[in-house]
Amino acid sequence: MRIVAIANQKGGVGKTTTAVNLAAAFALQGHRTLLVDVDPQANSTMTFIDLRQVDRNVYHVLTDARTPMEAVVRPTALPNLWVAPARIALAKLESQLVGELDAHFRLKDRLKPIADRYDLILVDTPPALGLLTVNALVAADAVLIPIQVSYYALEGTEDLLETIQKVKQHANPRLQVLGIVVTMADRRTVLARDVIEQVHRTFGPLVFETVISRSVRLEESPAYRESIHTYAPDSQAAREYQALAEEVLRRVQTG
Amino acid sequence: MRIVAIANQKGGVGKTTTAVNLAAAFALQGHRTLLVDVDPQANSTMTFIDLRQVDRNVYHVLTDARTPMEAVVRPTALPNLWVAPARIALAKLESQLVGELDAHFRLKDRLKPIADRYDLILVDTPPALGLLTVNALVAADAVLIPIQVSYYALEGTEDLLETIQKVKQHANPRLQVLGIVVTMADRRTVLARDVIEQVHRTFGPLVFETVISRSVRLEESPAYRESIHTYAPDSQAAREYQALAEEVLRRVQTG
Numbered sequence A, B: 001m002r003i004v005a006i007a008n009q010k011g012g013v014g015k016t017t018t019a020v021n022l023a024a025a026f027a028l029q030g031h032r033t034l035l036v037d038v039d040p041q042a043n044s045t046m047t048f049i050d051l052r053q054v055d056r057n058v059y060h061v062l063t064d065a066r067t068p069m070e071a072v073v074r075p076t077a078l079p080n081l082w083v084a085p086a087r088i089a090l091a092k093l094e095s096q097l098v099g100e101l102d103a104h105f106r107l108k109d110r111l112k113p114i115a116d117r118y119d120l121i122l123v124d125t126p127p128a129l130g131l132l133t134v135n136a137l138v139a140a141d142a143v144l145i146p147i148q149v150s151y152y153a154l155e156g157t158e159d160l161l162e163t164i165q166k167v168k169q170h171a172n173p174r175l176q177v178l179g180i181v182v183t184m185a186d187r188r189t190v191l192a193r194d195v196i197e198q199v200h201r202t203f204g205p206l207v208f209e210t211v212i213s214r215s216v217r218l219e220e221s222p223a224y225r226e227s228i229h230t231y232a233p234d235s236q237a238a239r240e241y242q243a244l245a246e247e248v249l250r251r252v253q254t255g
């Protein structure tokens, strides 16, 4: 198991923050890691790379058979971490690939030739269950679902699980749910305790033990083009994403 | 000017929280207000209505000419506030209306027969610049853009402004930007000061004076099916959304 998609169609739940800080944690532990960004907002990309220097990107790879994935993959300041960048052009993908028989398999097909070069591949997705997220689910071995401490949080997960089941049935039989991580939790609040309890009741053993607390450090680190592990290495947020990285690796290896 | 869309394709920036608390503020001031939810996640809807009791919804109105908008509009616990509910079925709209010449005009056409019954109509949108958000922009007189205090916040606004310009040129010449509201601001942080300063530099007089602070009360209130104005009437959050409602009304009336 090597390719993990990070998905939840609810907006702003911490998909990018989780993708970025897990990818960096793996890289710092010596695992060769590729972070693929299929969100047109390109938030994962801009965390490590100056968007103005990105020209060809995942959009070209998914629409032009002459552009292989390796042509757009770029190194980052972190050894062992590479990024396949996104740009806003990706927003056109859905209308461009309407009717194409392999529309859902493009990412899977384009990752195949390079997958062996990496120990782990993470895919950051946009807040929607459209063609881009489906491409990530078809390409992935497993999906990690961040759920924010929010009243609205649990409402959307039924649709996500339904979409995962459909992908599993029709396009990717090996797809599993790797786990659920609760994010942005301020444990002092009743809301946090309620949501954490509800998530455990709904998902049971799928829920990661590590809960990610709300932390200003996590909000600040992208502005310095750093992950939490180099921006604030002694912070609670860094420890939590380290712990999550270890839990994820254990599940990936025994998957 | 009566129809205001609340839009920003970045996820989790406070679109629903702003739609819900502005709509309630207008209703409590005696303005007949309709809150239209075109987000398949239906977060605005579930803030006032039990989703299990919602059957026909905006999806049916936009796809079936025999279902007028008035057939799905429902009263809420608040006098003067009605909701046109969303359901997950809306996620299929884009693929269902591909190729239809009037695909972008459905919401505008379906609101026309009932628009006069309300003093104000707010439209909550999903985190994407797809057909649903475009429908809202075509139907609207103006668009209110929430921007969260976040490093990623300003990156996506160029694309949103571009989309607004395109809609203005090809489908809705009266569309204006009503204003930009900064949300989830913890004024003690450097990040908040940086983002607020950048938003003013980028948008100048379009920025509302009212800034919405981060507040647990705002996260809790939807769980009680209440807006902030009845859940925590003396809170800073209630005062801030009251002040924002007044600024919005001033701009709507002079628009």
Ligand SMILES: Nc1ncnc2c1ncn2[C@@H]1O[C@H](COP(=O)(O)OP(=O)(O)OP(=O)(O)O)[C@@H](O)[C@H]1O
Binding pocket: A010, A011, A012, A013, A014, A015, A016, A017, A018, A039, A041, A043, A125, A126, A127, A183, A184, A185, A212, A213, A214, A215, A216, A218, A219, A220, B009, B010, B011, B012, B127, B149, B150, B151, B152
């Ligand atoms: N644990 C946390 N504590 C505080 N802020 C956080 C935390 N996790 C994420 N954030 C902040 O919340 C905002 C949303 O997070 P992020 O962009 O990672 O979510 P997302 O799910 O990727 O959003 P989108 O749906 O737009 O892709 C960002 O400003 C981010 O910095």
Ligand SMILES: Nc1ncnc2c1ncn2[C@@H]1O[C@H](COP(=O)(O)OP(=O)(O)OP(=O)(O)O)[C@@H](O)[C@H]1O
Binding pocket: A009, A010, A011, A012, A127, A149, A150, A151, A152, B010, B011, B012, B013, B014, B015, B016, B017, B018, B039, B041, B043, B125, B126, B127, B183, B184, B185, B212, B213, B214, B215, B216, B218, B219, B220
């Ligand atoms: N000022 C605030 N202080 C604290 N929490 C807030 C504030 N505004 C919104 N929130 C919380 O942040 C989360 C995201 O807000 P909301 O759902 O309104 O954003 P959205 O833009 O509508 O998201 P989506 O892109 O998924 O539609 C919710 O849990 C909400 O309760």
Ligand SMILES: [Mg+2]
Binding pocket: A015, A016, A017, A039, A043, A044, A125, A126
């Ligand atoms: Mg993201």
Ligand SMILES: [Mg+2]
Binding pocket: B015, B016, B017, B039, B043, B044, B125, B126
């Ligand atoms: Mg919303």
